[in-house]
Amino acid sequence: xxxxxxxxxxxxxxxxxxxxxxxxxxxxxxxxxxxxxxxxxxxxxxxxxxxxxxxxxxxxxxxxxxxxxxxxxxxxxxxxxxxxxxxxxxxxxxxxxxxxxxxxxxxxxxxxxxxxxxxxxxxxxxxxxxxxxxxxxxxxxxxxxxxxxxxxxxxxxxxxxxxxxxxxxxxxxxxxxxxxxxxxxxxxxxxxxxxxxxxxxxxxxxxxxxxxxxxxxxxxxxxxxxxxxxxxxxxxxxxxxxxxxxxxxxxxxxxxxxxxxxxxxxxxxxxxxxxxxxxxxx
Amino acid sequence: xxxxxxxxxxxxxxxxxxxxxxxxxxxxxxxxxxxxxxxxxxxxxxxxxxxxxxxxxxxxxxxxxxxxxxxxxxxxxxxxxxxxxxxxxxxxxxxxxxxxxxxxxxxxxxxxxxxxxxxxxxxxxxxxxxxxxxxxxxxxxxxxxxxxxxxxxxxxxxxxxxxxxxxxxxxxxxxxxxxxxxxxxxxxxxxxxxxxxxxxxxxxxxxxxxxxxxxxxxxxxxxxxxxxxxxxxxxxxxxxxxxxxxxxxxxxxxxxxxxxxxxxxxxxxxxxxxxxxxxxxx
Numbered sequence: 001x002x003x004x005x006x007x008x009x010x011x012x013x014x015x016x017x018x019x020x021x022x023x024x025x026x027x028x029x030x031x032x033x034x035x036x037x038x039x040x041x042x043x044x045x046x047x048x049x050x051x052x053x054x055x056x057x058x059x060x061x062x063x064x065x066x067x068x069x070x071x072x073x074x075x076x077x078x079x080x081x082x083x084x085x086x087x088x089x090x091x092x093x094x095x096x097x098x099x100x101x102x103x104x105x106x107x108x109x110x111x112x113x114x115x116x117x118x119x120x121x122x123x124x125x126x127x128x129x130x131x132x133x134x135x136x137x138x139x140x141x142x143x144x145x146x147x148x149x150x151x152x153x154x155x156x157x158x159x160x161x162x163x164x165x166x167x168x169x170x171x172x173x174x175x176x177x178x179x180x181x182x183x184x185x186x187x188x189x190x191x192x193x194x195x196x197x198x199x200x201x202x203x204x205x206x207x208x209x210x211x212x213x214x215x216x217x218x219x220x221x222x223x224x225x226x227x228x229x230x231x232x233x234x235x236x237x238x239x240x241x242x243x244x245x246x247x248x249x250x251x252x253x254x255x256x257x258x259x260x261x262x263x264x265x266x267x268x269x270x271x272x273x274x275x276x277x278x279x280x281x282x
Numbered sequence: 283x284x285x286x287x288x289x290x291x292x293x294x295x296x297x298x299x300x301x302x303x304x305x306x307x308x309x310x311x312x313x314x315x316x317x318x319x320x321x322x323x324x325x326x327x328x329x330x331x332x333x334x335x336x337x338x339x340x341x342x343x344x345x346x347x348x349x350x351x352x353x354x355x356x357x358x359x360x361x362x363x364x365x366x367x368x369x370x371x372x373x374x375x376x377x378x379x380x381x382x383x384x385x386x387x388x389x390x391x392x393x394x395x396x397x398x399x400x401x402x403x404x405x406x407x408x409x410x411x412x413x414x415x416x417x418x419x420x421x422x423x424x425x426x427x428x429x430x431x432x433x434x435x436x437x438x439x440x441x442x443x444x445x446x447x448x449x450x451x452x453x454x455x456x457x458x459x460x461x462x463x464x465x466x467x468x469x470x471x472x473x474x475x476x477x478x479x480x481x482x483x484x485x486x487x488x489x490x491x492x493x494x495x496x497x498x499x500x501x502x503x504x505x506x507x508x509x510x511x512x513x514x515x516x517x518x519x520x521x522x523x524x525x526x527x528x529x530x531x532x533x534x535x536x537x538x539x540x541x542x543x544x545x546x547x548x549x550x551x552x553x554x555x556x557x558x559x560x561x562x563x564x
Binding site: 009010011012013016063064066068069224226257258259261262263264266267270 | 291292293294295298345346348350351506508539540541543544545546548549552
């Protein structure tokens with residue numbers, strides 16, 4: 001679990017770093033970014049996980065996410081992992097498509113050959129990386145974690161949060177894939193990583209998890225109305241209905257005129273972080 | 283002066299756009315970005331110009347600058363031009379170096395062959411683009427403008443501001459080149475664009491302009507102490523001395539541990555914009 005520092009830069013009075021380590025879960029080197037805000041010596045800070053969407057690495061949100069000002073203001077550590085294993089020997093989509101394989105791990109533990117060998121992103125995010133953070137960032141208070149994400153990463157945040165309600169005090173998402181079983185991105189990924197038997201998919205489907213009894217105190221979702229993927233891939237109304245039927249509290253905000261990009265995410269990032277901070281510091 | 287809209291995206295309740303037009307100054311197509319914050323119908327808003335540094339286009343600050351939140355809060359239009367003419371037939375550095383030619387126009391009107399043909403960035407920024415903005419953005423109040431920039435763009439902001447004190451109500455810079463006559467970047471650029479006769483350089487040198495009597499009500503500069511270019515290229519103490527000697531008000535803040543990157547710029551962008559807004563709205 002030795003950690004290699006690729007860069008550490010001062011930003012908003014804290015330190016924005018990028019790190020690499022050899023992952024036992026994915027059997028590849030993995031990179032991630034961490035922002036540690038200014039804090040007193042010995043102070044322990046809550047940890048916010050941000051899971052990125054298709055095609056992204058840690059770099060997209062690190063450069064464009066506009067999270068540091070609020071993290072500095074509220075004292076939040078912000079962690080951005082990669083979206084898949086990478087490197088020579090890591091299987092990719094047979095056509096090199098953007099929505100499966102490299103950059104598209106979907107936060108699952110793959111069971112199908114050849115993806116099972118490296119695509120163990122659920123274990124990586126849920127188990128391995130938290131240990132790496134706890135060991136290498138002494139200011140991280142692992143008893144106060146929350147999780148958010150965008151698109152495929154919103155799917156990751158919701159499903160990981162719903163499976164681990166005792167660990168994450170706040171769960172939110174920007175334009176998440178809420179019903180992968182019912183949309184093309186999800187069907188391609190889940191069949192490709194897990195096989196055609198849909199009974200194996202339900203633990204990776206936020207709608208199915210809530211229908212199956214998983215609960216969180218509250219969930220916040222922002223969704224742009226001008227998002228090109230809204231009608232075919234995202235379908236937040238499906239999750240709204242499932243939550244309404246199950247009595248799961250959900251705040252779904254349709255944001256007029258916003259698209260799927262980091263211009264949308266950065267517009268509401270500070271708002272999400274303040275919402276997380278309220279729950280992490282209460 | 284017809285303007286082509288390359289993209290317009292909703293962000294922070296305003297519109298972040300990227301536009302292209304055929305420049306008469308540079309005789310090339312030129313691209314720039316404009317953020318128009320939310321505002322009431324018919325409201326006129328002050329205009330902040332941001333000039334970028336070596337290698338940059340409008341895209342760097344547009345993606346990484348973290349300016350939109352404060353522009354939305356204070357009602358500022360934010361304009362980011364390109365740093366040079368581009369395209370086939372535009373002369374470049376003979377070795378393709380990053381610090382001269384493409385991406386390195388230095389905000390001068392070149393007089394030397396072959397650069398004089400297209401490298402007329404002073405006229406472009408001072409004269410042509412303001413007319414394009416006034417004509418195409420009806421909410422822009424061209425009687426209230428200010429200017430800022432980074433590195434080479436800080437040099438641009440200071441020299442353009444000092445030459446036009448009646449136009450720009452606020453002038454600030456991040457890690458600017460303040461004494462191009464005395465540092466390698468400036469010597470290469472000014473000799474390449476203007477020739478070896480240094481009498482032609484002084485109107486493009488902030489130190490020389492202040493020594494020659496140019497004055498502004500106030501100037502704000504932030505400079506990181508961990509900036510790799512500080513000692514050889516930036517030398518803010520030279521400008522401090524010239525301003526002290528001349529009685530020019532200067533607030534030079536040495537920011538401990540910050541480098542030359544957009545992590546530095548974005549850390550202090552909101553602060554600069556608030557400083558501009560105070561002067562644009564008084």
